[in-house]
Amino acid sequence: MKVLVTGHRGFIGTNMVPILQKKGFEVVGIDTDLYRSCTYGNEPAAIPSIDKDVRDVTQDDLRGFDAIVHLAALSNDPLGNLNPDLTYEINHRASVDLAEKGRAVGVKRFLFASSCSMYGKAGDDVLDETAQFNPVTPYAKSKVYVERDVAPMASDGFSPVFLRNATAYGVSPRIRFDLVINNLTAWAYTTGRILMKSDGTPWRPLVHIDDICQAAVCALQAPREVVHNLAVNVGSNDENYQMRDLAGFVQEIVPDCAIDYADGAGPDSRCYRVNFDKIHSTFPDFQTTWTARMGVQQCYDSYVRHGLNKDDYEGVRYKRIAHIQNLIAEGLLDNNLRWQK
Numbered sequence: 001m002k003v004l005v006t007g008h009r010g011f012i013g014t015n016m017v018p019i020l021q022k023k024g025f026e027v028v029g030i031d032t033d034l035y036r037s038c039t040y041g042n043e044p045a046a047i048p049s050i051d052k053d054v055r056d057v058t059q060d061d062l063r064g065f066d067a068i069v070h071l072a073a074l075s076n077d078p079l080g081n082l083n084p085d086l087t088y089e090i091n092h093r094a095s096v097d098l099a100e101k102g103r104a105v106g107v108k109r110f111l112f113a114s115s116c117s118m119y120g121k122a123g124d125d126v127l128d129e130t131a132q133f134n135p136v137t138p139y140a141k142s143k144v145y146v147e148r149d150v151a152p153m154a155s156d157g158f159s160p161v162f163l164r165n166a167t168a169y170g171v172s173p174r175i176r177f178d179l180v181i182n183n184l185t186a187w188a189y190t191t192g193r194i195l196m197k198s199d200g201t202p203w204r205p206l207v208h209i210d211d212i213c214q215a216a217v218c219a220l221q222a223p224r225e226v227v228h229n230l231a232v233n234v235g236s237n238d239e240n241y242q243m244r245d246l247a248g249f250v251q252e253i254v255p256d257c258a259i260d261y262a263d264g265a266g267p268d269s270r271c272y273r274v275n276f277d278k279i280h281s282t283f284p285d286f287q288t289t290w291t292a293r294m295g296v297q298q299c300y301d302s303y304v305r306h307g308l309n310k311d312d313y314e315g316v317r318y319k320r321i322a323h324i325q326n327l328i329a330e331g332l333l334d335n336n337l338r339w340q341k
Contacts, residue, residue: 001025001026001066001067001220002025002026002028002064002065002066002067003020003025003026003027003028003065003066003067003068003069003220004028004029004030004062004065004067004068004069004107005017005020005027005028005029005030005068005069005071006029006030006031006054006057006068006069006070006071006072006098007030007031007054007070007071007072007073008027008029008030008031008044008047008049008071009029009031009033009035009036009044009049009174010031010035010071010072010075010174011075011168011172011174011175011176011209012071012113012168012172012209012212012213013029013031013044013071013174014044014045014172014173014174015170015172015173015209015210015213016069016071016209016212016213016216017029017044017045017047018045019210019213019214019217020069020213020216020217020220021045021047023217023221025220027047028047028048028049028050028065029047029048029049029050030049030050030051030052030054030057030061030072031049031050031051031052031072032051032052032053032054032072032338032339033051034323034324034327034333034337035174035320035323037317037323038174038317038318038323039173039174040171040172040173040174040175040306040318041171041173041302041306042173043173044173044174053338054072054090054094054095054098055089055090055094055097057094057097057098057101058101059101059104059105062098062101062102062105062107063105063106065102065107066107066108066109067107067108067109067110067111067220068098068099068102068107068109068110068111069111069113069216069220070095070098070099070110070111070112070113071113072090073090073091073095073113073139073142074086074087074090074091074139074337075139075176075320079139079320079321079324082321082324082325083335084138086336086337087138087139087142088138088141088142088145090337091139091142091143091146092142092145092146092149095112095142095146095150096145096146096149096150099112099150099153099160100153102158103153103155103157103158106157107158108157108158108159108224109158109159109161109219109220109224109227110150110158110159110160110161111161111163111216111219111220112146112147112150112160112161112162112163113163113165113212114143114146114147114162114163114164114165114231115139115140115143115164115165116164116165116166116167116205116233116234116235116272116274117135117136117137117139117140117143117167117270117272118133118134118135118140118143118144118147118164119131119133119134119135119272119274120133120134120135120136120137120140120270120272121134121136121270121271121272122134122271122272122273123271123272124203124271124273125272125273126240126273126274126275127272127273127274127275128233128274128275128277128278129164129231129232129233129278136270137270143164147162147231150162151229151231154228154229159224159227159228159229159230160229160230161219161227161229161230161232162230162231162232163212163215163216163219163232163234164231164232164233164234165207165212165215165234165235166204166205166206166207166233166234166235166239166274166276167179167180167204167205167206167207168206168207168208168209168212169181169182169206169207169208169209169292169295169299170182170208170209170210170290170295170298170299171298171299171302172209175318176318176320177313177314177318177319178319178320180204180206180243180246181206181246181292181295181296181299182299183195183313184196184246184247184250184296185250185253185254185296185299185300185303186299186303186308186310186313187310188250188251188254188257188300189254189257189300189303189304189308190303190308190309190310190313191310192256192257192258193257193258193259193260194247194250194251194254194257194258194259194260195260195261195262196243196244196247196259196260196261196262197262198243199261200242200243200244200247200261201242201243201244201271202242202243202270202271203240203241203242203271203272203273204240204241204242204243204270204271204272205233205235205239205240205241205272205273205274205276206235206239206240206241206246206292206295207234207235207236207239207288207290208288208289208290208294208295210289210290211234211235211288211289211290212234214286214287214288214289215232215234215279215283215286218283218285218286219283222282222283226282226283227282230282232278232279232282233274233275233276233278233279234276234279235274235276235279235288236276236288237275237276237277238291239288239291239292240273240274241292244259245292246292246296247259249292249293249296250296252293253293253296253297253300254296254300324337
């Protein structure tokens with residue numbers, strides 16, 4: 001199977017490419033590479049790729065592929081809030097356009113990296129795939145809109161698959177430090193403080209990026225009738241945590257650190273617990289291999305090995321929004337996040 005991975009040089013994509021290759025897929029990437037200067041550790045694997053903004057993809061770019069794994073997006077809430085219109089242009093409209101063009105040239109399977117954040121403000125209820133969406137941020141709303149607009153495209157020759165990933169964590173060559181486990185561990189290691197930006201009560205489901213990649217493998221390998229127009233939560237029932245639970249794991253693993261609360265830390269409206277029964281019944285071979293506690297340990301070991309300091313993850317190198325703003329200030333990107341020649 002020949003697979004196109006959009007966003008293959010991003011946080012998840014840099015781990016997904018070698019995993020797909022090991023499973024025997026022929027992988028090509030497409031990425032505008034906004035974070036080319038943000039490599040953490042080893043450079044991402046070099047594969048055949050199209051250096052192009054996902055907004056500019058043509059039908060000719062998509063010919064000959066059996067499947068698309070669509071990861072490319074503005075990938076966190078602060079970045080999405082910076083310019084909500086741009087978030088909808090890239091995360092919503094460009095995604096729908098990509099699906100339409102893929103369908104037109106015979107791409108048979110379209111895997112969309114959706115998100116459990118669509119459930120949003122849900123309180124203590126445990127939500128399955130039939131739950132009502134209640135997105136809080138432009139990022140989460142964009143995921144809702146893509147599912148709404150792409151699902152009706154399903155046909156005899158085109159099968160959308162919506163992988164609603166839990167909150168991701170883990171180490172990759174394009175690591176993100178804005179994600180809760182990665183972030184809390186970084187603060188603890190570099191400052192001795194586990195900096196809580198909420199009161200610790202919000203619920204959140206967690207999943208390692210390598211387990212997200214395994215879900216994609218299952219969705220690519222499964223028979224069409226299993227995945228056709230499928231929406232499925234990606235994670236594990238055992239991996240729903242309150243934020244204070246995660247802080248506790250960090251305190252256990254990172255020496256000489258204490259829990260601290262940011263000024264104004266209070267309840268977070270993004271509070272949801274998720275049920276993951278469906279993915280295990282749909283893909284009997286799918287099993288998450290990571291736990292949040294293991295993720296804290298992986299991050300801590302990596303930070304020690306790389307000698308991480310606070311200026312790295314709070315500065316322009318690794319902090320997504322700061323990096324983008326710096327590229328704009330230097331005239332390398334325009335305000336629409338397109339590279340200037």
